[in-house]
Amino acid sequence: MITFPDPRxxxxxxxxxxxxxxxxxFADDVQEASKLLKSGQPQQAxxxxxxxxxxxPKDPQARFLKGLIFAEQGxxxxxxxxxxxxxxxxxxxxEPYNNLAVIYASQGLYDKxxxxxxxxxxxxxxxxxxxxxxGDVYAKLASQAYDKALQIDSTNxxxxxxxxxVRELVGGTGTAPTSAASxxxxxxxxxxxxxxxxxxxAVAAAEPVKPAAEKPAAEKPAAEKPAAxxxxxxxxxxxxxxxxKAWSSKDVDGYxxxxxxxxxxxxxxxxxxxxxxxxxxxxxxxxxxxSVDAAKASVGADGQSASVTFRQGxxxxxxxxxxxxxxLVMAKIDGRWLIQQERVGN
Numbered sequence: 001m002i003t004f005p006d007p008r009x010x011x012x013x014x015x016x017x018x019x020x021x022x023x024x025x026f027a028d029d030v031q032e033a034s035k036l037l038k039s040g041q042p043q044q045a046x047x048x049x050x051x052x053x054x055x056x057p058k059d060p061q062a063r064f065l066k067g068l069i070f071a072e073q074g075x076x077x078x079x080x081x082x083x084x085x086x087x088x089x090x091x092x093x094x095e096p097y098n099n100l101a102v103i104y105a106s107q108g109l110y111d112k113x114x115x116x117x118x119x120x121x122x123x124x125x126x127x128x129x130x131x132x133x134x135g136d137v138y139a140k141l142a143s144q145a146y147d148k149a150l151q152i153d154s155t156n157x158x159x160x161x162x163x164x165x166v167r168e169l170v171g172g173t174g175t176a177p178t179s180a181a182s183x184x185x186x187x188x189x190x191x192x193x194x195x196x197x198x199x200x201x202a203v204a205a206a207e208p209v210k211p212a213a214e215k216p217a218a219e220k221p222a223a224e225k226p227a228a229x230x231x232x233x234x235x236x237x238x239x240x241x242x243x244x245k246a247w248s249s250k251d252v253d254g255y256x257x258x259x260x261x262x263x264x265x266x267x268x269x270x271x272x273x274x275x276x277x278x279x280x281x282x283x284x285x286x287x288x289x290x291s292v293d294a295a296k297a298s299v300g301a302d303g304q305s306a307s308v309t310f311r312q313g314x315x316x317x318x319x320x321x322x323x324x325x326x327x328l329v330m331a332k333i334d335g336r337w338l339i340q341q342e343r344v345g346n
Contacts, residue, residue: 029048030048030052033049033052033065034065036048043073049069050066060086063086064083067082067086071103076103079099083103084096084100087100091123093123094120094123098127098129098133101113101116101120101134105133105140110137110140110144113137114138118134121134121267124281126274126281128266128344142162150163236299240295241295242258243328243339244292247288248289250282250288252283260331260340266342285317286316286317287316289315290314291312291313292311293310293311294310295308296309305331306332306337307328307330308327308330309326311326324344325344326342326343327343329341
């Protein structure tokens, strides 16, 4: 006897399949829009994003990218509106707060920029980009304070010296720091875009020029042991790729095992607090993909210390961002290379 399927079940299955296809199509549109923005075609990118938002008006990734496009076009008002709305609908995402701060700083609203960055850090205590941008904002506020002190007492030598140091740090003497432009967050990896305009403390736009950025010294491998140094470099790069794989697999315990006991946490926070934040950050997205490209390793003369610099790509199902440069300062402990410090940026 032939049994015909329940038409209600057939329709339900069909709708589910169509929904899956639609989601994939929207994801492709967002990715294409991101590529258009990075290739200097913001208007075409905006058209793609609006297509997604017409069907999914609450999509955080598409909305975030729309804010970036407005920022790239110099439309600060609409960009601000987009990021503010995201902070209300998705208060646990740090990137919109960070990008708001960049816009506020470009307008000379440093107190608002500071408040926004502090909120970004509260949502994500190990967010290095927000800490760096906050440092730039504090430097600008200090510059304004010293300048005011000199307006009151122009003979104050202490204020003169401090003002000169701060101006050297932030770059220039105008109302906005020129060489201390910090980072912005974008859609394409998981951290932030760095292409749009270059405001004083830039997010969603420019590759910041870090004030007094410390770079790990590139130590030359011992000349008499070239083969050993080459092997050490390969081991280091493989370790970094394994670290990225654990992160991508959402294997939090495996990921944290790559960090040494004396790991220098961002902002000097307690190790327990940092680990808790990392666990939450990795567990939140449904999927994560971390890539390691153009890795260059440098092993110290002692063979026990090293650094690896590479382009880190990050992608998740929630917020995507462009790639960023990262340096891992590492040490060989009990025969294993472990991470002692992370540095973001060039």
